[in-house]
Amino acid sequence: MTISLKVNGRERTVDVAPDTPLLWVLRDRLKLKGTKFGCGVGVCGSCTVHVDGMAVRSCSVAVSDVGDMAVTTIEGLAEGPEGTPGAIQQAWIEEQVPQCGYCQPGMIMAVAAMLETTPNPTDADIDDQITNVCRCGTYPRLRRAIHRAAKAKGAQA
Amino acid sequence: MTSPKSPDRLAGGLARREVLLGGLVLGLATGAGARARVAKAGEGATLNAFVSIAPGGEVVIVTPGAEMGQGVANGMPKIVAEELDADWANVKVTLSGYAPDYLSPVNKRQRSANSDGITSYYDALRKVGATARAMLVAAAAQRWSIEPAKITTREGMLLHPDGRTMLRYGDVAAEAAALPVPGTVALKDPSAFRLIGKDFPRKDIAAKVMGSAGFGMDLDLPGLLYAAIVHVPVAGARLLGFNADAATAMPGVHKVVQVDNAVGVIADSYWQAQKAADTIELDVDTVPLMDGDRVRETILAALDAPGEGLLPFPVGFTDGKFDMGASSEEIEAGLAASDATFEAVYEVPYLAHATMEPLCATAKVENGACEIWAPTQAADAIPPDIEQATGIPAASVKVNRTFLGGGFGRKNERDFLVESVKLAAAMPGRPVMMVWSRQEDTRHDYYRPAFAARIRAGLAEDGAIAAMHGRIAGQPLMTTAPFRRPGIADFGMVGELVSSTYPIALRKAEAVEIEAPLRTGYWRSVSASQNGFFFESAIDELAAMQKRDPLEYRRALSIADPRSLAALDLLAEKSGWGKEMKPGRGMGCALTSGWNARCAQAIEVEVTDTTLEVKRIVCTFDCGQMIDPDNVVAQIEGGIVFGLSAALFGKITVKEGVVEQSSFADYPVVLLRSAPAIEVHLIESGAPLGGVGETGVPAVAPALTGAIFAATGKRVRKLPIVDAGFEVAL
Numbered sequence: 006m007t008i009s010l011k012v013n014g015r016e017r018t019v020d021v022a023p024d025t026p027l028l029w030v031l032r033d034r035l036k037l038k039g040t041k042f043g044c045g046v047g048v049c050g051s052c053t054v055h056v057d058g059m060a061v062r063s064c065s066v067a068v069s070d071v072g073d074m075a076v077t078t079i080e081g082l083a084e085g086p087e088g089t090p091g092a093i094q095q096a097w098i099e100e101q102v103p104q105c106g107y108c109q110p111g112m113i114m115a116v117a118a119m120l121e122t123t124p125n126p127t128d129a130d131i132d133d134q135i136t137n138v139c140r141c142g143t144y145p146r147l148r149r150a151i152h153r154a155a156k157a158k159g160a161q162a
Numbered sequence: 163m164t165s166p167k168s169p170d171r172l173a174g175g176l177a178r179r180e181v182l183l184g185g186l187v188l189g190l191a192t193g194a195g196a197r198a199r200v201a202k203a204g205e206g207a208t209l210n211a212f213v214s215i216a217p218g219g220e221v222v223i224v225t226p227g228a229e230m231g232q233g234v235a236n237g238m239p240k241i242v243a244e245e246l247d248a249d250w251a252n253v254k255v256t257l258s259g260y261a262p263d264y265l266s267p268v269n270k271r272q273r274s275a276n277s278d279g280i281t282s283y284y285d286a287l288r289k290v291g292a293t294a295r296a297m298l299v300a301a302a303a304q305r306w307s308i309e310p311a312k313i314t315t316r317e318g319m320l321l322h323p324d325g326r327t328m329l330r331y332g333d334v335a336a337e338a339a340a341l342p343v344p345g346t347v348a349l350k351d352p353s354a355f356r357l358i359g360k361d362f363p364r365k366d367i368a369a370k371v372m373g374s375a376g377f378g379m380d381l382d383l384p385g386l387l388y389a390a391i392v393h394v395p396v397a398g399a400r401l402l403g404f405n406a407d408a409a410t411a412m413p414g415v416h417k418v419v420q421v422d423n424a425v426g427v428i429a430d431s432y433w434q435a436q437k438a439a440d441t442i443e444l445d446v447d448t449v450p451l452m453d454g455d456r457v458r459e460t461i462l463a464a465l466d467a468p469g470e471g472l473l474p475f476p477v478g479f480t481d482g483k484f485d486m487g488a489s490s491e492e493i494e495a496g497l498a499a500s501d502a503t504f505e506a507v508y509e510v511p512y513l514a515h516a517t518m519e520p521l522c523a524t525a526k527v528e529n530g531a532c533e534i535w536a537p538t539q540a541a542d543a544i545p546p547d548i549e550q551a552t553g554i555p556a557a558s559v560k561v562n563r564t565f566l567g568g569g570f571g572r573k574n575e576r577d578f579l580v581e582s583v584k585l586a587a588a589m590p591g592r593p594v595m596m597v598w599s600r601q602e603d604t605r606h607d608y609y610r611p612a613f614a615a616r617i618r619a620g621l622a623e624d625g626a627i628a629a630m631h632g633r634i635a636g637q638p639l640m641t642t643a644p645f646r647r648p649g650i651a652d653f654g655m656v657g658e659l660v661s662s663t664y665p666i667a668l669r670k671a672e673a674v675e676i677e678a679p680l681r682t683g684y685w686r687s688v689s690a691s692q693n694g695f696f697f698e699s700a701i702d703e704l705a706a707m708q709k710r711d712p713l714e715y716r717r718a719l720s721i722a723d724p725r726s727l728a729a730l731d732l733l734a735e736k737s738g739w740g741k742e743m744k745p746g747r748g749m750g751c752a753l754t755s756g757w758n759a760r761c762a763q764a765i766e767v768e769v770t771d772t773t774l775e776v777k778r779i780v781c782t783f784d785c786g787q788m789i790d791p792d793n794v795v796a797q798i799e800g801g802i803v804f805g806l807s808a809a810l811f812g813k814i815t816v817k818e819g820v821v822e823q824s825s826f827a828d829y830p831v832v833l834l835r836s837a838p839a840i841e842v843h844l845i846e847s848g849a850p851l852g853g854v855g856e857t858g859v860p861a862v863a864p865a866l867t868g869a870i871f872a873a874t875g876k877r878v879r880k881l882p883i884v885d886a887g888f889e890v891a892l
């Protein structure tokens with residue numbers, strides 16, 4: 006079935022079974038490899054992308070359900086044509102968050118969505134809203150990086 | 163395959179291929195422009211297997227280690243760059259595949275395990291850098307017609323003694339590469355280090371936050387096919403046959419292939435392959451079904467009545483010989499003569515690795531040869547394993563490594579690599595990427611085995627440990643089988659059961675091995691993952707028995723080891739040890755000493771009714787000399803979280819032969835909200851290099867159960883803690 010999608014600001018057309026999870030369309034058809042497969046059952050958050058600005062676990066969304074909603078992946082989060090790191094990514098670099106790095110694109114996408122609705126999150130907000138798994142245990146740095154990113158974004162605004 | 167005889171031609175070739183195929187380049191901004199720039203750099207002059215330098219001066223250094231988060235794609239090249247006197251900002255790193263040039267001269271292996279990446283390559287990498295530098299100096303000396311000794315180097319520049327003339331490394335790299343390789347080179351005095359021991363941003367991190375770092379599944383090759391796989395679910399059972407009629411008829415499916423005890427589906431896309439694999443019916447032979455409760459009974463019974471199966475284990479290694487410790491008679495006499503005696507039984511369950519990236523590997527088989535691209539901790543062990551499993555000669559197996567989305571020991575196993583080659587063999591000439599589902603990954607692990615141990619100890623009047631006897635029962639590790647010595651217990655099971663952290667006059671360790679059909683293997687910190695809990699819990703109980711403060715007691719036992727004392731003293735200071743606490747709060751501590759490091763931890767908990775909250779973990783850590791201090795902190799933080807997940811929740815159970823867990827939903831790990839504040843304080847002791855990656859893990863469980871004891875008077879001797887009636891918010 007031919008399905009049209011808006012991904013990172015571009016119209017894309019793919020020919021896939023309608024129940025194909027958005028994750029695999031992004032990764033294997035559109036070759037956007039930044040979005041990761043961690044569990045396939047919605048519990049780890051590695052596959053988090055934005056659909057109309059909301060953080061969504063793309064392994065658990067059928068591509069046919071996306072419709073004309075705008076999809077943003079980690080590749081779409083960088084700023085400008087040069088692809089420089091966005092404010093959140095910059096905070097991640099400054100706090101040296103990643104270890105293996107596998108969870109981090111999903112983590113960053115989840116945080117990016119949170120900061121849109123909760124620009125100055127408290128630790129409790131973070132605990133409530135960021136439920137992605139990081140098996141390497143980067144949590145102490147993650148928390149610092151989230152606060153740093155919130156501050157940096159606040160200063161930009 | 164590269165020939166071991168041509169080391170000087172190797173790195174550039176490898177670097178170029180990896181850059182073009184996988185985009186496995188670190189320290190890049192993203193985008194094709196940056197990639198092309200580095201690809202060009204890889205075409206520079208190759209000085210040795212690790213170093214090539216572009217005319218523009220960009221230095222490309224290959225890391226021989228597998229980058230699984232521990233930072234060897236930064237730390238190892240940094241050692242080379244230090245002696246090379248390279249401009250670190252102008253260094254690019256590429257990942258290595260397997261090549262004989264990359265074997266560690268210390269252990270003659272190329273694999274990332276046992277926290278020995280830095281310790282087993284440090285001297286060699288220094289020499290690699292110094293050799294390349296000497297060749298650059300020699301080339302400049304020829305140009306300037308002066309003595310090499312008159313030339314100095316700094317950050318990628320060669321400086322003429324006139325104080326004005328200089329050359330960039332890139333200017334003479336081609337000439338340098340053509341010069342003979344010097345036999346001996348002088349190394350820097352460590353006081354002159356500009357890079358080692360100083361923090362710079364890790365070179366892999368930018369790519370990892372931009373989403374451009376290439377992991378096992380991120381490869382794209384022309385004609386790539388995908389495969390999903392289902393294994394026989396029953397532990398120990400064999401696959402007799404299968405029905406794949408539905409699968410074969412599904413869209414995109416090319417082939418259904420039996421691979422030993424599993425069936426793989428090869429399709430145009432991973433999702434098509436997985437959907438088809440889900441429809442396959444497996445016909446499995448009937449076997450006695452493994453049951454977790456029965457295994458536990460067997461382990462506990464073996465502890466009490468080991469019969470013939472009691473295997474001794476050395477308590478030390480001195481003058482090239484095993485020290486087998488005290489005899490049974492000596493131990494019994496020592497215990498009988500003690501002022502007070504202690505005995506307790508501790509238990510831990512099976513554990514899965516649960517790496518964030520499920521197992522995956524890509525292979526292409528063609529004309530009797532194969533090429534593999536995979537997130538693997540192993541390297542040199544892969545070609546012989548492939549030869550044994552498939553008949554493809556080891557010399558015709560080429561291994562490329564991607565970034566690893568976590569390893570923790572699981573990705574040192576080669577089962578998934580063998581599977582991927584066997585699958586690819588069904589589609590000659592086409593690369594096939596096999597991806598395990600999370601459920602397969604959880605259910606077909608090489609688990610950390612369940613163990614029970616009985617620790618007995620006798621105290622002298624002053625509290626010194628006069629005698630200690632540890633006996634452990636459980637499944638030995640399959641991983642260590644090739645290294646086993648006849649008549650001696652498995653080190654992966656017994657190592658540090660009676661720890662060498664403290665002096666103990668009479669020591670004895672032994673094991674009883676049971677059989678069970680689960681696969682077992684290395685799990686971050688290996689034997690210390692259980693024995694740290696067993697032994698340090700016993701120390702805690704010995705302190706309590708004497709009504710002594712657990713930290714003060716460890717201090718008294720450590721009096722002869724300045725590094726332990728320093729770690730404990732700093733821990734007392736930073737944790738506020740001994741401070742007044744409100745009811746329900748408690749602090750526990752532990753000290754471990756593996757990998758030539760000292761790791762002391764204090765954990766503060768609050769228990770309200772049955773709800774347990776871990777408030778804070780303070781760690782003091784001494785691994786001697788450090789390459790990247792901030793990365794040492796990160797590794798210890800990560801090790802602590804890893805140990806905490808296991809101590810609180812970690813448990814793999816087996817019912818009717820099938821592992822019951824299948825994802826993070828039923829094999830929970832710590833999340834942001836359950837991660838306490840963690841403080842790591844590094845100690846610069848001046849000791850030689852020690853290991854880091856695993857060292858943060860073992861102290862967590864005993865410090866945590868010590869804290870629960872301090873808060874409640876209840877001693878948890880069996881992990882995970884949630885099974886002792888505590889609720890922990892996830």
Ligand code: FES
Pocket residue numbers: 041042043044045046047048049050051052053062063064065
């Ligand atoms: S892969 Fe989607 S939540 Fe884990």
Ligand code: FES
Pocket residue numbers: 103104105106107108109138139140141142143231518567568
């Ligand atoms: S950095 Fe490895 S899983 Fe988060």
